[in-house]
């Protein structure tokens with residue numbers, strides 16, 4: 001999932017392109033590059049690694065020209081090398097940048113090589129540049145060339161092509177991967193999302209799947225795959241504060257951990273109607289029509305669905321199935337009794353989740369998109385939207401978006417329970433009051449950095465770790481383990497505490513870190529005896545628990561307590577020390593906290 005950008009009609013566009021790439025670096029940071037045309041000359045600059053390396057290359061030899069394209073890469077095909085960095089140039093006449101995967105690239109490459117085309121990279125994307133050279137050599141104009149190429153390629157793509165023979169336009173197209181076209185004053189732009197263009201224009205056109213377009217300085221002409229002109233409305237996107245700074249924190253993740261009280265308060269406010277009732281922005285009819293729900297998501301968002309299942313089942317009686325998006329899409333899932341697919345995604349662009357949502361819609365389900373990015377593809381395609389209001393999340397490891405998702409999901413469960421007559425007015429008011437107290441409680445948990453720091457220093461020496469939770473805390477154990485994995489590169493696994501004795505307990509040996517999540521809920525005693533079994537085999541128990549439950553585990557090696565809270569809300573509050581533990585362990589290990597290796601913030605390939 002790379003980031004692509006482009007500009008036409010913008011004097012010395014390379015700086016504008018570079019600033020756009022900075023806003024997209026969360027999408028991939030293996031390599032980057034920019035190419036422009038000036039006086040009929042294609043000039044390329046590429047660098048391996050972070051954008052700063054490209055910045056240095058541009059300072060040494062700047063680019064000129066009013067038309068150009070750029071790219072920041074998350075490697076899918078071909079190693080992390082300069083040759084595999086985009087833009088790719090073919091025959092000195094066509095340059096391309098691409099996000100997605102051309103699934104039939106090998107067949108196309110073999111045919112083009114047989115026809116004499118010389119490839120200089122191992123990427124799937126480079127075939128696009130050669131296909132354009134081939135089409136132009138056949139005498140096709142850019143629109144016909146694009147139409148012919150779209151007829152040949154398979155897979156997910158958002159690409160932009162720069163043609164020396166046509167230096168006044170960019171040729172762009174998309175299928176499944178996101179692409180926004182920005183209409184400016186005497187110049188036009190393209191970007192993988194509107195954030196990339198926020199310093200240039202807020203007037204944006206979103207292409208539909210299989211659309212292609214010619215982008216000139218004075219405007220955009222959109223076509224459908226069959227070449228017929230298409231009318232795509234422009235929208236004015238929400239003003240974006242553009243490049244978010246760290247606000248004095250060392251890392252975006254540290255800042256975003258501290259922003260959770262606001263993220264929760266703002267998300268709760270979005271779920272509250274003008275009359276102060278929890279509505280989840282859905283009217284009672286829409287809620288009552290929900291017969292059964294499939295919840296679709298990936299990664300941390302998937303774990304949020306698993307926590308929410310406990311709430312929805314207990315508060316509403318509505319059957320719920322939690323599905324890993326990348327698996328659901330390729331199964332023939334039973335659709336009854338599910339009337340609705342609730343799709344959760346921070347970015348609103350994860351392709352696995354988008355394709356799973358489309359699959360559910362094709363099976364006749366209503367779709368609800370729970371997203372943190374208002375203008376995202378999932379938000380635009382879903383029948384209904386539940387917004388989290390966590391603000392831009394830059395750190396690749398999701399923190400405030402996760403607790404905001406849980407807040408919105410709990411509000412949704414309460415509103416659904418009320419509409420189904422499962423919750424009385426008093427019960428609704430009681431839970432509502434407890435959710436309103438959350439930002440304050442989370443604020444208190446933010447004071448745990450100093451308590452956790454020495455525990456993290458020890459954890460940083462470990463090769464692996466286990467996370468245990470029972471009931472609604474089991475999915476939080478999975479999330480805690482994911483945070484440690486993706487941030488510190490320590491192999492960590494989350495288990496349901498009761499499942500340990502059926503095998504995983506064999507992993508325990510002296511001093512193996514066992515991070516245990518515990519709340520004063522009906523499963524506390526059972527969970528505590530599971531921990532005692534782990535401790536008896538030498539496991540080093542790191543307890544993350546409500547204060548009143550900590551006494552249960554007097555044999556723990558390290559204890560971190562959060563304020564006492566209703567068991568319903570324990571997963572949200574206990575997420576904070578789990579995040580801080582993973583964060584401080586990564587800082588201790590010196591890994592790249594905000595841009596961990598091999599990861600990207602929004603995964604737009606399958």
Ligand code: AGP
Nearest residue numbers: 299300301345346347350397398
């Ligand atoms: C979480 O820290 C990871 N960045 C990752 O698992 C993420 O949750 C997953 O890729 C889903 O992203 P989404 O919520 O934007 O769809």
